[in-house]
Amino acid sequence: MxxxxxxxxxxxxxxxxxxxxxxxxDTARRVYRxxxxxxxxxxxxxxxxxxxxxxxxxxxxxxxxxxxxxxRDVALRxxxxxxxxxxTAQHINELPVPxxxxxxxxxxxxxxxxxGRYREFMQCDxxxxxxxxxxxxxxxxLVIHDLFRALGFxxxxxxxxxxxxxxxxxxxxxxxxxAVPILRAIDKLAKIGPEGVAAEMISTxxxxxxxxxxxxxxxxxxxxxxxxxxELDRLTEGSxxxxxxxxxxxxxxxxxxxxxxxxARIQIDVAIARGLDYYTGTIYETFLDDLPGxxxxxxGGRYDNLTGLFTKQVLP
Amino acid sequence: MxxxxxxxxxxxxxxxxxxxxxxxxDTARRVYRxxxxxxxxxxxxxxxxxxxxxxxxxxxxxxxxxxxxxxRDVALRxxxxxxxxxxTAQHINELPVPxxxxxxxxxxxxxxxxxGRYREFMQCDxxxxxxxxxxxxxxxxLVIHDLFRALGFxxxxxxxxxxxxxxxxxxxxxxxxxAVPILRAIDKLAKIGPEGVAAEMISTxxxxxxxxxxxxxxxxxxxxxxxxxxELDRLTEGSxxxxxxxxxxxxxxxxxxxxxxxxARIQIDVAIARGLDYYTGTIYETFLDDLPGxxxxxxGGRYDNLTGLFTKQVLP
Numbered sequence: 001m002x003x004x005x006x007x008x009x010x011x012x013x014x015x016x017x018x019x020x021x022x023x024x025x026d027t028a029r030r031v032y033r034x035x036x037x038x039x040x041x042x043x044x045x046x047x048x049x050x051x052x053x054x055x056x057x058x059x060x061x062x063x064x065x066x067x068x069x070x071x072r073d074v075a076l077r078x079x080x081x082x083x084x085x086x087x088t089a090q091h092i093n094e095l096p097v098p099x100x101x102x103x104x105x106x107x108x109x110x111x112x113x114x115x116g117r118y119r120e121f122m123q124c125d126x127x128x129x130x131x132x133x134x135x136x137x138x139x140x141x142l143v144i145h146d147l148f149r150a151l152g153f154x155x156x157x158x159x160x161x162x163x164x165x166x167x168x169x170x171x172x173x174x175x176x177x178x179a180v181p182i183l184r185a186i187d188k189l190a191k192i193g194p195e196g197v198a199a200e201m202i203s204t205x206x207x208x209x210x211x212x213x214x215x216x217x218x219x220x221x222x223x224x225x226x227x228x229x230x231e232l233d234r235l236t237e238g239s240x241x242x243x244x245x246x247x248x249x250x251x252x253x254x255x256x257x258x259x260x261x262x263x264a265r266i267q268i269d270v271a272i273a274r275g276l277d278y279y280t281g282t283i284y285e286t287f288l289d290d291l292p293g294x295x296x297x298x299x300g301g302r303y304d305n306l307t308g309l310f311t312k313q314v315l316p
Numbered sequence: 317m318x319x320x321x322x323x324x325x326x327x328x329x330x331x332x333x334x335x336x337x338x339x340x341x342d343t344a345r346r347v348y349r350x351x352x353x354x355x356x357x358x359x360x361x362x363x364x365x366x367x368x369x370x371x372x373x374x375x376x377x378x379x380x381x382x383x384x385x386x387x388r389d390v391a392l393r394x395x396x397x398x399x400x401x402x403x404t405a406q407h408i409n410e411l412p413v414p415x416x417x418x419x420x421x422x423x424x425x426x427x428x429x430x431x432g433r434y435r436e437f438m439q440c441d442x443x444x445x446x447x448x449x450x451x452x453x454x455x456x457x458l459v460i461h462d463l464f465r466a467l468g469f470x471x472x473x474x475x476x477x478x479x480x481x482x483x484x485x486x487x488x489x490x491x492x493x494x495a496v497p498i499l500r501a502i503d504k505l506a507k508i509g510p511e512g513v514a515a516e517m518i519s520t521x522x523x524x525x526x527x528x529x530x531x532x533x534x535x536x537x538x539x540x541x542x543x544x545x546x547e548l549d550r551l552t553e554g555s556x557x558x559x560x561x562x563x564x565x566x567x568x569x570x571x572x573x574x575x576x577x578x579x580a581r582i583q584i585d586v587a588i589a590r591g592l593d594y595y596t597g598t599i600y601e602t603f604l605d606d607l608p609g610x611x612x613x614x615x616g617g618r619y620d621n622l623t624g625l626f627t628k629q630v631l632p
Contacts, residue, residue: 002366004406004626006359007390012403014410015354015417022345022355029338038331039338043322043436044360044422045380045392050318064361066382069426074323076361087328090320094330101331106360106422110385120359310320 009111009119021122024151025104028124031147032102035139037126040101042083044108048073050086050310062109076108080125081278081306088129089310097130097315125300129307132316134248137282137302138255144286144298145261155289159269162249163279163301165232166270168242169218178205186219186273190295194220219271225253228268245281252282278303280316325427325435337438340467341420344440347463348418351455353442356417358399360424364389366402366626378425392424396441397594397622404445405626413446413631441616445623448632450564453598453618454571460602460614461577471605475585478565479595479617481548482586484558485534494521502535502589506611510536535587541569544584561597568598594619596632 006012013021029039045068052060052075065075077083080103088099103125110119126143128136141158148156166183170176185200192200197219198212207215218235221228229250236242249268256266274283283301288294304316322328329337345355361384368376368391381391393399396419404415419441426435442459444452457474464472482499486492501516508516514528523531534551537544545566552558565584572582590599599617604610620632 001628002402002625004366004402005363006406007361007363007384007388008386010359010361012359012407013355013357014407015356018355018357021357039329039334040331041329041334041337043326043328045323045326045424045436047321047323050320064382064384066380068323068380070324072323086320090322091328091330108361120361309318312317 007119009117011118011120025122025124027150028104028147029102031143031150032126034146035100035143037100037102037143040084040087040103041105042077042080042087042103044076044106045074046077046083046086048075051075051078051082059109062111064108064110078109079107080105080123081127081303084125084127084129085306086310088315089307089313092130092311092313092315098136099129100127101129102126127300130315132304134251134282137248137252138259140282140300141252141256141266141284142259142261144284145256145265147298148286153288156265157287157289158266158298159272159285159287159296160249160252160266161268161270161272161283162245162281163274163283164241164245164281165236165249166218166245166273168236168239168245169215171239171241172236173207173211173214175205175207175211178207180277181205182207182215183273184275186215186271187275189219189271219273221270225263225266225268228270229253232268232270248282274299274301278306280304323435325433327434327436341438341440343466344420344463345418347459347466348442350462351416351459353416353418353459356400356403356419357421358393358396358403358419360392360422361390362393362399362402364391367391367394367398375425378427380424380426394425395423396421396439397443397619400441400443400445401622402626404631405623405629408446408627408629408631414452415445416443417445418442443616446631448620450567453564453568454575456598456616457568457572457582457600458575458577460600461572461581463614464602469604472581473603473605474582474614475588475601475603475612476565476568476582477584477586477588477599478561478597479590479599480557480561480597481552481565482534482561482589484552484555484561485531487555487557488552489523489527489530491521491523491527494523496593497521498523498531499589500591502531502587503591505535505587535589537586541579541582541584544586545569548584548586564598590615590617594622596620 048065051063059078063075063078068074106120106122108120144158170179181204182201185197189197194216198216201207201212221231232246236246272283272285279301281302284299285296286298287296307315364381367379375394379391379394384390422436422438424436460474486495497520498517501513505513510532514532517523517528537547548562552562588599588601595617597618600615601612602614603612623631
C-alpha cells in the first residue's frame with residue numbers, strides 16, 4: 001500500500017476551501033472584464049531560457065527545472081509576468097494594442113516553505129501592455145480598488161510609489177549604478193527596520209553612512225499624500241527623473257481621488273520599492289487593515305522594457 | 317534576444333480561444349453543482365510513487381518526472397483520477413460519504429504530439445466515491461447528458477457498456493487472466509478494425525483464432541438497445557459475472573430512458589472497453605454526431621478498487 005500524502009508546500013483543496021476560492025476567481029474575472037481586460041492562458045511548462053530570462057538570481061534558484069523526454073531544459077512558471085512578456089512578443093501581430101489581459105493561473109516556486117508561503121499557488125494577474133499613458137496606471141489603481149470592494153473588503157489601503165522618485169534620489173546621490181541592491185534593501189524596511197536596511201545597503205551596495213541616512217530619510221516620509229508630495233518635490237529637486245516621478249504620483253493621486261476613492265484607501269508610501277528589477281514607473285502594494293501581518297496581497301507596477309527580452313518592438 | 321516560443325505540444329490561449337474555454341468551464345461547473353457535486357483541487361506535482369501507482373505502463377512512460385531540489389522523485393499529474401483516489405484515501409474522515417466531487421484542472425502527458433493531442437490539456441472530471449449503488453451510474457449518465465445539452469449540443473450519443481459483460485465472456489472462454497491485453501485490443505476496434513483487433517489479441521494475449529472470433533462477435537453487436545440486451549443475455553448465459561453486467565446495463569438504460577433521455581442519445585456499445593485497467597463496472601464514452609473523427613469527448617466509468625492503492629477502506 002502507498003502512503004497517501006502530498007509534497008511539502010503543496011495543498012489539497014477540500015470543498016470548504018475550494019468553494020470560496022472559486023468565488024474569488026469569479027469575482028476577479030468579473031471586475032477585470034468590467035474594465036475591458038480579456039483572458040489569456042499560457043503553458044505551465046516553458047523553455048528554461050525563457051523563464052530565467054528576467055526576474056532575479058533568487059527567482060532563478062526557485063525554479064522547478066528539469067530536462068524533458070526530448071532533452072530540452074524546461075521549467076514550471078515562477079510567475080505570470082515573464083510568460084506574459086513572452087506571449088505578447090510572440091503574438092503582438094494578432095493582438096489589439098494596447099492589449100489588456102488578465103491571467104488567473106497556478107505558479108510554482110521551489111522555495112523554503114514557511115508560514116503562509118506555498119510552493120504552488122494561484123496568481124490573479126492583470127496587465128495593460130503597449131501604452132506609456134499614465135491613464136493605464138490610474139486604471140490599474142481603480143481596478144485594484146474595485147476588486148477589493150467586490151471581494152467584500154472595506155478596510156484596505158493601496159500603497160503607491162514611483163520608481164522614478166527613488167531613481168531620482170539615487171541619481172542625486174550618484175548611486176544609480178547600485179539601484180538594484182539598494183531597492184532590494186529598501187523593500188525589507190517593514191521586516192528589518194531602518195538600521196537593518198542601512199546595514200544591508202552599506203554591505204551589499206557599498207553606500208556610505210551618509211548616503212544610507214539620506215535614502216532612509218526619503219523612504220521614511222509620512223503624512224497625508226499632499227504633505228508627502230510637497231516633501232518629495234523638495235527632495236528630488238534637481239533631478240529630472242525624480243521630478244517626473246513625483247509629477248506622475250501627483251497626477252495619479254488626483255485622478256484616483258476624483259474617481260471617488262477615499263484618501264484612506266490610496267496612500268503614497270516611498271518605502272514601497274518592489275524588489276524585482278524590471279519595474280520602471282508606478283508601483284503598487286495593497287494591505288488589509290485587519291491583517292497587516294500578511295503583507296501585501298496585491299502588488300505590481302509598470303515595467304516598460306520586459307518584452308525587450310523577446311522582441312525589438314517597444315511594448316511598455 | 318531570446319526567441320519567444322512555446323514547447324511542442326503546449327499552447328498559448330489568446331482571448332478568442334480563452335473566452336469560450338472559460339464559458340465551457342463555467343457551464344460544466346454549473347451542471348456538476350446542480351447535481352450536488354463539490355469542487356476540489358489537488359497539487360499539479362505529486363510524489364512519483366503515487367502517480368505511477370496505477371494506470372498502465374504506457375501512462376507511466378508519459379509522466380513528466382524529475383527530481384526536485386530536495387531529492388524527491390516527483391511528477392506532474394497525468395490525469396485527475398489517480399490524484400482523486402489519493403485525495404479520497406487521505407481525507408476520507410473529513411469528507412461526506414458518498415463524496416461527489418468535480419475537479420477541473422490541467423494535466424500533462426509527455427506523449428508524441430499528433431493532430432488534436434497536446435502535452436498539456438484540461439480535464440473536467442466528476443466522480444461519486446464511496447457507494448456501490450447503481451444509482452450513481454445512472455446519475456453519471458444523466459450528468460453527461462445534461463452537460464452536453466448545456467454546452468449547446470443536440471446531436472451526440474453516450475455509448476455505455478459494462479466491464480462485467482466483457483469479463484463474463486472472457487470467463488466463459490477461459491481467458492480471464494488475459495483480460496488486460498484483450499480489452500486494450502478491443503478498445504482499438506474503431507481505429508484498426510476487426511482484423512487488426514484479432515491480430516493484436518492473438519499476438520499480445522495468445523488467444524486462438526476461434527476465441528478471437530467469439531470476442532469479435534460479442535463486440536460487433538449492433539441494433540437497438542433492446543435487441544443488444546437480448547443478444548447479450550444469450551451470449552453471457554452461464555456466467556454469473558456476465559449476467560450481472562447485462563442486468564446492470566438493462567437497469568441503466570431503463571432508468572435513463574425514464575428520465576427523458578431519448579434512445580438516440582444513449583446506446584449500448586459492447587466495443588467500448590476503455591483501455592485502463594482499473595474499471596470494474598459501467599463504462600461510458602460520448603461522441604458528437606457531427607464530429608465523429610475526434611473520438612470520445614467524455615469518457616469514464618466505475619472503478620471500485622482504485623483507492624485500495626492508498627487505504628484499506630473500501631471506497632467504490
